Amino acid sequence: MIIVMKSHASPADIANVVRMVEALDYRAHVITGVERTVVACVGEERGEAHSLTHLESVAGVERVMPVLRTFKLASREVRPEGSIIEVGGVAIGGPRITVIAGPCAVESRLQVEGAADAVKAAGAHLMRGGAYKPRTSPYSFQGMEGEGITLLEHAGRRVGLPVVTEIMDAHDIELVAEHSDMLQVGARNAQNFALLRALGRIRKPILLKRGMSTRIEEFLMAAEYILSEGNPNVVLCERGIRTFETATRNTLDLNAVPLLKEWTHLPVVVDPSHGTGLWSLVTPMALAAVAAGADGLLIEVHPDPRAALSDGPQQLTPASFKALMAALKPVAEAVGRRI
Amino acid sequence: MIIVMKSHASPADIANVVRMVEALDYRAHVITGVERTVVACVGEERGEAHSLTHLESVAGVERVMPVLRTFKLASREVRPEGSIIEVGGVAIGGPRITVIAGPCAVESRLQVEGAADAVKAAGAHLMRGGAYKPRTSPYSFQGMEGEGITLLEHAGRRVGLPVVTEIMDAHDIELVAEHSDMLQVGARNAQNFALLRALGRIRKPILLKRGMSTRIEEFLMAAEYILSEGNPNVVLCERGIRTFETATRNTLDLNAVPLLKEWTHLPVVVDPSHGTGLWSLVTPMALAAVAAGADGLLIEVHPDPRAALSDGPQQLTPASFKALMAALKPVAEAVGRRI
């Protein structure tokens, strides 16, 4: 159930409602919107004695209503105007399209600084780079790990861009959270519930990628694992699903974008680099993502894609990325956004 | 192999090359482009004695080159500038985005005329409507058949729009071709090779939909069945593939759009109505399709979707379609197209 407070409800009204909800053995999550506050009540509904319906008569309460979806805290109903998540001072989810760019993996100081210069110059808002790399084979390059985190942090700081990097092991959360501005959960860990819970106990923003075979409802339930532990700062990322088609590495599912925007208040970004696996498809699919309503993009850019240690065929050159940013501007404006 | 003629090659040069190709037991398809003519040679390559390479020294020939793809006549290599297909005076494939709209099924004179008025008023270029309906169940409404064809033809003529309708049975080709401007092959017949061959023997334009589990290369091979019989007027339609996702009826695969534009010279249109199955997703996915490079759209519009005999949940009202057309204009312009 969610309890919608009146627009003029006082902090004392809200605290009172929370106390009453907890007395009935539910957990209360207070979600503060621009217009009004919502108290989401999580827990099993156990018949009359625990009914929340009578709270409609309590001071400051406008309405008590059931959440129809299986996901509760992620549901659009609890924050109809949508969430804006702040990452190192950069907003994701507002009118501006947020572009996160950088190499697939941090490979060396030279490479990551080259990438940082390039993406900053082209107008990116955040920088990405992998230090811990989930690779299908244990014999492939696994990332520079701790050293990579430091190189990425310095490269971002040098050009003034907050940084995003992947976390694969709950054990590394403290280190990674200290040296980066946003933690990414990759597709292979999309239903690693132990990791999701651990990330729910920090406050750093989380970039949660959809799994290769995760249905949209399951994707929102994965987000719910983070939200229900107390971290409200979740950004969703569509990155392609696995289908029978072999011409592309994955099938970027842009249908997910308008559907997620209908179902959840969380911001939605799109990764056309992994989603297609082919650099020549990155720009058209990036434009399509924005036209479909995405709040941002995740683009792989490498100073020299042919020399990349991973995912070379899908990384853009600095010149191609600059062209993408130029092409993006009129499309964003055509759908009432800006960049 | 394809033989690229010089830009100033004469009709006599071309006829001479065709004669030589056929003497070597290949079938020759002459593909007349804006800049130059290409002679595509189809048949098994059978060693030295049948080699086409020596034709490079023949008058008017610029180059003899292998076609690398398994599809040959559909390959972009044979017509790098892209094809423009004319349907009742309307071009598909040029700078203008072509919008084909109308009800899923022709249900009555009143309904089809209402739809015709609505889509014409909103700026559609072609009208669609199904008279023969492929339905999963034999007990569902199967379409008005012959009578539906006539109603559609009249409704289109009344408002000055050429009409597109589905063909399910080679037996009906003559009738349907006489009363419509373009014949659609549905997803379930995407690899009905007997039907494709029969459609290759007429000259009416064909709207070929991708099958639910057809890979992009197989899709182009299906087009090749029509092309190789002699009908060059094929427009491809992405309409969603079947995946594990159940939130949408199909997974509209927009990745196919830029990939097809790379691989083939045939125009590519997108059907977000079947592709998503949800009316609220039709407009964002239509905008995304155009941003991704589609040459046109196929949109289901019904005067009263709630009363529709088939596919109600995915058909737009006239008002929503009008809004879609308005939203489309700036996006088309943002990617250098118009509507």
Added chain:
Amino acid sequence: MIIVMKSHASPADIANVVRMVEALDYRAHVITGVERTVVACVGEERGEAHSLTHLESVAGVERVMPVLRTFKLASREVRPEGSIIEVGGVAIGGPRITVIAGPCAVESRLQVEGAADAVKAAGAHLMRGGAYKPRTSPYSFQGMEGEGITLLEHAGRRVGLPVVTEIMDAHDIELVAEHSDMLQVGARNAQNFALLRALGRIRKPILLKRGMSTRIEEFLMAAEYILSEGNPNVVLCERGIRTFETATRNTLDLNAVPLLKEWTHLPVVVDPSHGTGLWSLVTPMALAAVAAGADGLLIEVHPDPRAALSDGPQQLTPASFKALMAALKPVAEAVGRRI
């Protein structure tokens, strides 16, 4: 609705019920079981005036009950003991596992006679061979067509095996039905409703293959197209579905076998040759199919697979087929069947 007749109901009782059902604007299909007869009533239910419920009081009627599935004539409810389909004197669906074997395509008199000798010697009950071949590419070998039909017929007759061959075009039904004992509908035509309807108007048994992305319910609806036109002789064939897995040509879905046996009275056979695309998997998956409850197998056998004009990698040699038949015997007996 289905009307279950009493076990001692007379032909006159049944005729009377049929007349009453048709007077209410339904089509009546009489299904004669071993124990009792069922009258299936097909048509839209249109309220009180057309209610069939009152027939419970008519002579010879035991019960009037709704069919819960969307498929009606194919439903197990109308013939709980299961159907046995006769093909040229060979039964499919009884206690014996029926093995249909032969080459992917008829290639020459020598090849088809060699295959006939081999499969007969190893104990096959029916012979298969394709004369019309649905090939992804129009430039691949398309089969020997009419000549192939004749070669197959003669080869079967020589060794005393009824023959099964694929039909792709309604136009060829008369010819193919005259020269073969069972007509196969391939996966690509699994929802070619025009072809299915045409096959419903003959009485020759039909071997209906599941489409590459056909759900089990849709598969039964495709069978329903044939049944509802009046041809009750349908055998279903699981032949692999399309998934993300690329190690096998298709994913043979054996789950479909026990599920189909629960849902329908029609016999179910399995094609592990197309289902896996790898000869080394054919025998284990054939054994698994029988263990799962299949009524028969469709096995590709070629006198010399390396020289095959199509699907070489999945065809068994005569020696491997003989070994398969030997391995099959104890597995069939282990599940209470014989071979």
Added chain:
Amino acid sequence: MIIVMKSHASPADIANVVRMVEALDYRAHVITGVERTVVACVGEERGEAHSLTHLESVAGVERVMPVLRTFKLASREVRPEGSIIEVGGVAIGGPRITVIAGPCAVESRLQVEGAADAVKAAGAHLMRGGAYKPRTSPYSFQGMEGEGITLLEHAGRRVGLPVVTEIMDAHDIELVAEHSDMLQVGARNAQNFALLRALGRIRKPILLKRGMSTRIEEFLMAAEYILSEGNPNVVLCERGIRTFETATRNTLDLNAVPLLKEWTHLPVVVDPSHGTGLWSLVTPMALAAVAAGADGLLIEVHPDPRAALSDGPQQLTPASFKALMAALKPVAEAVGRRI
């Protein structure tokens, strides 16, 4: 590369080869087979100076050969006779079919002891039960955790069955390994490489489930993560993949069984309970799995499935499980195995 030792090679010969391999900067894994020993050399091949080929002339070496697959330690080539993994004194991978049975989740002492009695009485060899449950929703029952582990251990000990339970978090490995005989990695963690690596550093046997969209090659690469860290005790479990089919919970992919048996020496078990999600399909698919060559089965059995806290529809009653075991015996014998 793998170095196949002569059958009479001495321990000193082997130690010498290992030393030479490591001197060339490879990691050496000694794999001791019944007939002979193989030294698998893992690491990048870096040209002439690091070539292993010259080791063919070293004492005790029979042959130096490349491993053709991307997976190395899991490859059948390194142990052609197959591996047998011991779990609490019970062998998996030998001539006997190993049956692992028990409830989806440990729910109470009463329930787990009832299940233990039932599966022991019916002839199961190992007991399973989940204490840490990966659930799609954070609001669903998450398992009894530590307490569940203890209840399972006691229930198994009481009836003399080693126990298998799922591990979701590397943090719990020590606790779970102490109180159970085999640790299961669930489908959602199939590519949780941090967890796989951690499990590679213990010696307890691991039951590795295939992910919902994991290709067979990727599945073996996941096993390789465990093997390459030093834990050779890995059993693979096919448990259904995600496809477009909605009639079953997953599509149990039995094709994987003979393919895995060809490609790897690791034992392969099958879970028809999760693989189909329908109790009525569990027995036929269990029989099919054994006919296809599986080394064992994982069957969910609950004293009272209707009262189960998770996965009720797919759990067998004790009576059904007893019937399954009886049906299994003749099928196992038909393929040269026993139970």
